[in-house]
Structure formats: structure tokens, C-alpha cells
Amino acid sequence: MRDFKKERERMVRSQLAARGIKDAKVLDTMKKVPRHLFVPESMLSLSYSDEPLPIGEGQTISQPYIVAYMTEVLALQGGERVLEIGTGSGYQTAILAEIAQQVFTVELVGALSHRAQEALKRLKYTNILFKIGDGTFGWEEQAPFDAIMVTAAPDEVPKSLKEQLKIGGRMIIPVGTAIQELVFVTRGKNKFKRKKLLPVRFVPLVTTH
Ligand code: SAH
Numbered sequence: 001m002r003d004f005k006k007e008r009e010r011m012v013r014s015q016l017a018a019r020g021i022k023d024a025k026v027l028d029t030m031k032k033v034p035r036h037l038f039v040p041e042s043m044l045s046l047s048y049s050d051e052p053l054p055i056g057e058g059q060t061i062s063q064p065y066i067v068a069y070m071t072e073v074l075a076l077q078g079g080e081r082v083l084e085i086g087t088g089s090g091y092q093t094a095i096l097a098e099i100a101q102q103v104f105t106v107e108l109v110g111a112l113s114h115r116a117q118e119a120l121k122r123l124k125y126t127n128i129l130f131k132i133g134d135g136t137f138g139w140e141e142q143a144p145f146d147a148i149m150v151t152a153a154p155d156e157v158p159k160s161l162k163e164q165l166k167i168g169g170r171m172i173i174p175v176g177t178a179i180q181e182l183v184f185v186t187r188g189k190n191k192f193k194r195k196k197l198l199p200v201r202f203v204p205l206v207t208t209h
Pocket of ligand 1: 092133151207
């Protein structure tokens, strides 16, 4: 039997804290959430390794550092309504659900959403709502959101997502095709601000229209 708790503690220490992740909520949460329940059985031994892993359907669960970094940037305090685009394995969803008040997560591939829903139900999360569909258009009925996290890359920041941010809201999103960058968007009273943060590689955000 592997000691997953020990592996998780080592992951937080050597991959996250050592590289500058400081938000105690993020570090504590990643120490707690069992990442190995979100990876395919054949990958179990790599659950806490420093890399993204395939989760089927040509998709991947993001590298732990990227999950931590994107979560930290959103600076969640606990009372937020958060929209996530690209449920994938559901691991990032769990991290958000631990910290925020309510998470709304949209996934295009039904099979992935169903698998993620099962894993998250087993862990007894009750503050997550799931939707299967094209997240390029956000989740109009549930908008506006305090924060939006997108984990697949469009060519440009989708307009609907910007519009579904509250004033004071913020979004973290990978943008680009061959070359991608994490972009941080904040919504002020009269305008949006945009800041490039770091080069990344995500699967493309598939658009269905
Ligand atoms: N956060 C996930 C990352 C999954 S990879 C994790 O850590 O497991 C990106 C996911 O975005 C894939 O599951 C993919 O199917 C999904 N995706 C791609 N285009 C999408 C779209 N237009 N709407 C919603 N989800 C989309």
C-alpha cells in the first residue's frame, strides 16, 4: 500500500512551496485532496509526480504546480461563486470547491464529466454544479461569477466569459494556439484589464459553433 498522504505532503513541499506558491489555503487544500482518486488506475503510481497525466478522451489532468498557480492567482477568500471551464478529471474542481463557496463546472465531453461527477460525489462535495456542453459560452443562467478558471486554451478570451464576470471579478485562462500564455483578466467598473503571466501548454478549447 502506497503512502499517498506522504506523497502529497512531499508534492506540496517540493513542487509548490519550493517554487513560490504561498497562499496557505491553496497549500493546505492540495495537501488534503486525494489527487490519486482523479487519475486512471494505470497511472496511480504517478499521481503525485511533477507532470500532467492523460485521463482518456485525449485529455489531461494538469500538473500540480499549474493547478496551484492558477488557483492562487484567483485569490479566493471563501465566499465566492466560481465558474470552471473544462472539468476534465474533476481534480481542479475539488480544489476550487474546498476553497470557494460554490463551483459551477462545464465540460464538453460527457464521459469525462460523468467520471468526474462520480469521483467528486464519492468525496462528498455538495457545492458543485455540473454542466455538459460548450463552455466557450460560460453558464449564462448562473452568472455573474466572482472568478472564472478556464483549463483549455482558446485563441482569444471568449467575450461571453468576460461578460459573465462581476465587477471586481477575475479570470485565469490560457490563450493561444502553438504558443500559449496564461492570461489574468480583471473586470473594473468601466473596463477590463489583462496581464500575461506565464507560458503554458493546454489542450485546445473546442468550439462547437
Ligand atoms: N482541469 C482539468 C483539465 C482538463 S483538460 C483537470 O485538471 O483534470 C481540459 C478539459 O477541457 C478537457 O476535459 C476537455 O474535454 C475540456 N474542454 C475542451 N473544450 C471545451 C469546451 N469548449 N467546453 C468545455 N470543456 C471543454
